[in-house]
Each structure stands twice: as structure tokens, then as C-alpha cells.
Amino acid sequence: xxxxxxxxxxxxSYCPAILFNIERKNLxxxxxxxxxxxxxxxxxxxxxxxxxxxxxxxxxTISLYGELMARQLKTPATVFYIPSIFPLxxxxxxxxxxxxxxxxxxxxxxxxxxxxxxxxGAIAFGIMLVSTIFHYINKKQNSN
Amino acid sequence: MNVKxxxxxxxxAGEILLCSGSEIYRVEDTITRICSAYDIECxxxxxxxxxxxxxxxxxxxxxxxxxxKRIKKRTIxxxxxxxxxxxxxxxxxxxxxxxxxxKQLNAIKxxxxxxxxxxxxxxxxxxxxYCILFKGNIADGITAAGISALIYYLKDVINKAGFTQFFEYxxxxxxxxxxxxxxxxxxxxLHMNEIIIGAIMILVPGVxxxxxxxxxxxxxxxxxxxxxxxxxxxxxAVGAGVGFTLAIGMNWM
Numbered sequence: 189x190x191x192x193x194x195x196x197x198x199x200x201s202y203c204p205a206i207l208f209n210i211e212r213k214n215l216x217x218x219x220x221x222x223x224x225x226x227x228x229x230x231x232x233x234x235x236x237x238x239x240x241x242x243x244x245x246x247x248x249t250i251s252l253y254g255e256l257m258a259r260q261l262k263t264p265a266t267v268f269y270i271p272s273i274f275p276l277x278x279x280x281x282x283x284x285x286x287x288x289x290x291x292x293x294x295x296x297x298x299x300x301x302x303x304x305x306x307x308x309g310a311i312a313f314g315i316m317l318v319s320t321i322f323h324y325i326n327k328k329q330n331s332n
Numbered sequence: 333m334n335v336k337x338x339x340x341x342x343x344x345a346g347e348i349l350l351c352s353g354s355e356i357y358r359v360e361d362t363i364t365r366i367c368s369a370y371d372i373e374c375x376x377x378x379x380x381x382x383x384x385x386x387x388x389x390x391x392x393x394x395x396x397x398x399x400x401k402r403i404k405k406r407t408i409x410x411x412x413x414x415x416x417x418x419x420x421x422x423x424x425x426x427x428x429x430x431x432x433x434x435k436q437l438n439a440i441k442x443x444x445x446x447x448x449x450x451x452x453x454x455x456x457x458x459x460x461x462y463c464i465l466f467k468g469n470i471a472d473g474i475t476a477a478g479i480s481a482l483i484y485y486l487k488d489v490i491n492k493a494g495f496t497q498f499f500e501y502x503x504x505x506x507x508x509x510x511x512x513x514x515x516x517x518x519x520x521x522l523h524m525n526e527i528i529i530g531a532i533m534i535l536v537p538g539v540x541x542x543x544x545x546x547x548x549x550x551x552x553x554x555x556x557x558x559x560x561x562x563x564x565x566x567x568x569a570v571g572a573g574v575g576f577t578l579a580i581g582m583n584w585m
Contacts, residue, residue: 290579
């Protein structure tokens with residue numbers, strides 16, 4: 189892993205956050221969250237060579253950070269994790285699927301389609317896991 | 333405050349949330365929270381393309397109303413989601429009057445945007461960053477940045493001219509594919525695939541696909557299918573646009 193990639197992942201969350209019209213004071217935190225997710229993803233991927241597992245752990249990290257920041261800054265956690273999962277989401281795999289279909293390479297298209305669904309599922313599952321736990325904790329605290 | 337006014341406030345808040353690309357459960361939660369702040373029992377059914385609310389006064393069960401709202405435009409606007417979240421939390425602590433609440437909601441409808449120049453630069457840097465992450469070189473990154481800013485600008489123009497969403501993305505794909513192809517032919521240092529990937533990063537619906545699956549995990553099955561369908565059409569439009577230019581380029585150049 190090199191520093192350049194981390195900087196690029198930071199920019200790759202910071203700039204989409206501008207396009208998603210995030211509030212200015214949250215911009216830097218969303219960017220850092222994206223860089224953190226990328227560090228977790230790429231270092232795990234290097235050792236395990238397993239995209240789905242690495243993406244899921246990265247998304248768990250991102251949503252933990254998002255939920256904690258959301259409590260700190262009193263904003264919904266979505267504000268942090270929509271920009272920060274941007275480097276991980278399978279947009280390009282989905283595009284590759286369509287491109288391979290248009291070039292009649294159906295085997296490769298199938299492979300990419302499965303990759304798209306698996307990656308998106310892993311991210312969604314990671315976020316859901318953390319947000320459900322936090323929801324439960326919040327409920328417990330409110331009832332006490 | 334009567335049932336009609338309350339449900340109207342809840343509807344406006346829900347509409348803003350849904351148009352800003354919020355999750356379905358958050359829209360339903362917000363509507364229910366606003367209604368219960370005014371002692372009104374309500375049932376909300378939210379889909380990405382519409383909101384249905386029916387409300388009933390607890391003190392006077394004859395007083396009921398149902399409202400339907402069709403939602404046609406969906407973007408991602410995190411600032412709006414945050415403002416509505418603050419608004420609904422505030423209202424459940426301390427209920428506002430009707431005119432006050434409508435005034436606040438109308439202010440939220442026009443959130444501060446970044447200037448067009450700032451957004452163009454952001455689109456350009458996004459393309460640059462992903463081009464480098466996907467192992468392109470610096471020259472690829474700069475080309476992709478230029479194309480991405482151009483696409484972002486043209487998408488705005490096409491959108492204002494009133495074409496359908498499908499055409500908007502198809503045209504963007506055609507432009508991205510066409511310019512990358514020409515650039516890669518003129519300057520052999522450039523790598524066409526990396527440029528295209530960087531340039532279309534702002535178009536592909538990765539976040540929409542992920543949100544679609546999240547909705548399904550929450551149990552909002554109809555919403556999930558609708559979102560995944562939307563993502564499928566967008567990615568087909570982009571892919572078809574790029575694929576078309578590539579097919580022409582491979583055969584005639």
C-alpha cells in the first residue's frame with residue numbers, strides 16, 4: 189500500500205461528497221472516512237485476496253466511524269457513509285458487465301455481474317449490521 | 333392544528349427526504365414522528381416513486397385524511413437529509429404552528445449548493461483520483477478529469493432541456509467513450525480503458541445498487557426492486573453509450 193493511493197481515496201470521497209451536497213463542516217470527516225475504508229479494504233485484500241470479505245470489513249469500519257461521528261456531530265450517519273463507500277461500491281463492475289454483454293463476451297459478463305451483486309451485498313450487509321447494533325443501543329439508552 | 337395540516341407538513345418533509353435520496357425507512361420514520369408529535373395516528377407507505385399517507389386524529393376519530401404524492405425527481409442531496417432530520421427532531425420536542433413549519437420546510441427546499449465551478453472541479457478531481465486508483469498514469473488522470481467535468485456540465489444542460497434520464501446517461505456514455513477513443517488514438521501514451529473508467533465514475537450507480545440492497549435488508553422489498561431497476565437502466569445506458577463508440581472505433585479506425 190502506498191501513500192498516493194490513500195490520498196486518492198481521500199479525494200475520491202471528498203469530491204463526491206461535494207457533488208452530493210454535504211454540509212461544508214462535514215466534508216473533511218467524510219473524506220477521512222473514505223480513506224480509512226480504503227486502507228482497511230486494500231490491506232485486507234493484499235493478505236486474503238478475497239474481495240467480498242475485505243469489502244465487508246471495510247464497510248463495517250466505515251459505518252462504525254459514521255455512527256460514532258453521527259453521535260458526536262448530531263447528524264444522520266448516512267451523511268458520512270454515502271460518500272465514504274464511494275471508493276468501494278461496484279459501479280465500475282456493473283458498467284463492465286454491460287460492456288462485456290455489448291461485446292458478446294458473456295462468460296466475463298457473468299463473472300462481473302456476480303462480482304457486482306456480491307460486493308454491493310457485502311457493503312449493505314456491513315452497514316446494516318452496525319446500524320442495527322447502534323439502533324438497539326440507542327433504544328436501550330432511551331428506555332433507561 | 334387539524335389532521336390535514338399535520339399530514340401536509342409530514343408529506344412535505346417526506347417528499348424532500350425522498351427527493352434527496354434518503355432510505356425508505358427514514359422517510360417513513362420521519363412521517364410517523366411528525367404526525368405523532370401532533371397526536372395524530374398515521375400509516376405511511378413510501379416507495380421511491382411516491383408517498384401515501386393516511387392520518388387519523390386520536391381525539392376525534394371522524395377527522396381523517398389520505399394524501400398521495402408522486403415523486404418524479406431523485407438525486408442525492410445529503411444537506412437536505414440532515415436539515416430535515418434536525419427539523420423532525422425539533423418538531424417532536426416542541427411542535428410548531430402550521431405556518432411556521434411550512435416556512436421552515438420551504439427554506440429547506442432551497443439548500444445552499446456549491447457553486448457550479450466548485451462542482452465541476454470536484455467532478456474533475458473525482459475522475460482523476462479514480463483513474464489513478466485503477467492504475468492509470470498521470471496523463472490518463474488529467475484526460476479523464478477533463479472529460480468528467482465536460483460530462484457533468486453537459487448532463488446539467490441536457491437535464492434542463494427536458495430529455496429523459498435514459499437519454500442523459502446514454503449521451504454521457506457516448507461522449508466519454510468517443511473522447512477517450514480519440515485521445516488514445518492521438519496520444520499513444522494514454523490508456524483508453526483507464527480514462528473511461530475515471531470519466532464515468534460520477535455516472536455509474538454504485539451507491540444506488542448498494543442502497544437498493546440495504547432497502548431489501550430492511551424489508552422494503554418494493555422499494556428495493558425499484559431502486560435496483562433504476563440502477564440497471566442507468567448502467568445499461570452508460571454501458572451502451574460507451575460500448576457503441578468502442579464498437580465503431582474498433583471497426584473503422
